[in-house]
Amino acid sequence: MNYQSRHALDALETKAEGDAPDVEKAISDLTATFETRMGEVKTELKAQKDRADDLEVKLNRPGARDRKDGEPTPEQKAFVGFVRGGRESLAHDEVKTLRVADDTAGGYLAPDQFTTELLRDLVQFSPVRAAARVASMSAGAIKIPRRTQKITAKWVGEIEERPRTEPAYGQTEITAHEMSCYVDVSNQLLEDSALDIAAELSFDFAEEFGRLEGEAFVIGDGNKKPLGVLTDPTVPSVASGDATKITPDALIAVMYALPAFYRNRGAWMLNGPSIGKIRLLKDTVGRFLWQDSLTEGEPPTLLGRPVIEAVDMPDIGAGTTPIVFGDIQSAYRIYDRVGLSILRNPYTLDTYGQTRFTARRRVGASVVRPEAIRKLRIAAN
Known part of the structure; x- marks a missing residue:
């Protein structure tokens, strides 16, 4: 080693000895960073393992592997199998996927997709369901508190006695009523695998339950069924002033009988024959009160407010409320x-080669704010 190399090495060693604290700190920082990063990697690996375990559990369920988009779920397949062949035709794993109804007669609840299709069909028969506020209840009845008397204040003098006042509160109770029907299906039809039995039953039950609901929500008397809008005595009426027809003045009167808040959110409800007569009405300058919608999917309007066609509303006539x-x-x-519960009975009509399916629903409904609505009543002769 020559003199210059030896001198350079001595200088490097001297510099390293002088910078020893900085080197140790750098190594410590690198070690801490490495340990932090390793902890993050371990956490991410654990999360990925948990997701993989969850996916494996789902794939191990009966019928869960290789299911394509739009293919029925195991619950839906089991329900269709129950409809066609009864519980005894299902495998043990398929029976476990059926949800037992909460009624004492047994039976199984339809899977989620089946029930959703039923509610969509109901709107075609019961437009009140589409316009009203719909919720679910977990008991046989629900009580809605409401204020029946407001606080009343008065102007007073400087040392005048202040009046005493207090609000009053009551409640509206809505009871769940039951409706039921049955459909008899031939065993040969059930055995026909090319036919979507679930869709056919969905339409049949929706048609019957929708008819009952639509009628009760409008003219129900409250006896084993909801109290309808027209039969509720708390809903105020406005006289039409004519015993044979509806006039523009009567429509304006019933519209402005409502407070502005409800009027600005209001809608008309009447049946088809009444709509046919209303569409002929004009104002004083010859303009039609009825206006067809200019936007697809939007309802037509009468005096600027939307119109709902309800088949259960009465026709225009003396003494009616159309x-x-x-x-x-x-x-x-x-x-x-209860959305929908179905009981399969293959025994009653066995000698006729048929199977009976009994369906039931429970629903409650009532007017809760009569001040938000008005009825137009035709004068009697």
Whole structure:
């Protein structure tokens, strides 16, 4: 080693000895960073392992592997199998996927997709359900508190006695009523695998339950069924002033009988024949009161407010109440207790080669804010 190399090495060693604290600190910082990063990696690996375990559990369920988009779920396949062949035709794993109904007669609840299709069909028969506020209830009845008397204040003098006042509160109780029907299906039809039995039953039950609901929500008398909008005595009426027809003045009168808050959110409800007569009405300058919608999917309007066609509303005639106007969403409440429960009975009609399917639903409904709605009543002869 020459003199210059030896000198350079001595200088490097001297510098390293002088910078020893800085080197140790750098190494410590690198070690801490490495340990922190390793902890993050371990956490991420654990999360990925948990996700993989969850996916494996789902794939190990009966029928869960290789299910394509739109293919029925195991619950739906089991329900269709139950409809066609009964519980005894199902494998043990398929029976476990069926949800037992909460009624004492047994039976199984339809899977989620089946029930959703039923509610979508109901709107075609019961437009009140589409306009009112709909919720679910977990008991046989639900009580809604409401204020029946407001606080009343007065102007007073400087040393005048202040008046005493207090609000009053009551409650509206809505009871869940039951409706039921049955459909008899031939065993040969059940055995036909090319037919979507679940869809056919869904339509049949929706048609019957929708008819019952639509009628009760409008003219129900409250006896084993909801109390309808027209039969509720707490809903105010406005006289039409004519015993044979509806006039523009009568429509304006019933519209402005509502407070502005409800009027601005209001809608008309009447049946088809009444709509046919209303569409002919004009104002004083010859303009039609009825206006068709200019936007697809939007309802037509009468005096600027939307129109709901309800088949159960009465025709225009002496002594009838053919038109309702108001904020139906605020005025009327619908509570579903049991969406749909189906009981399969292959024994009663066995000698006729048929199987009976009995369906039931429980629903409660009532007017909760009569001040938000008005009825237009035709004068008697």
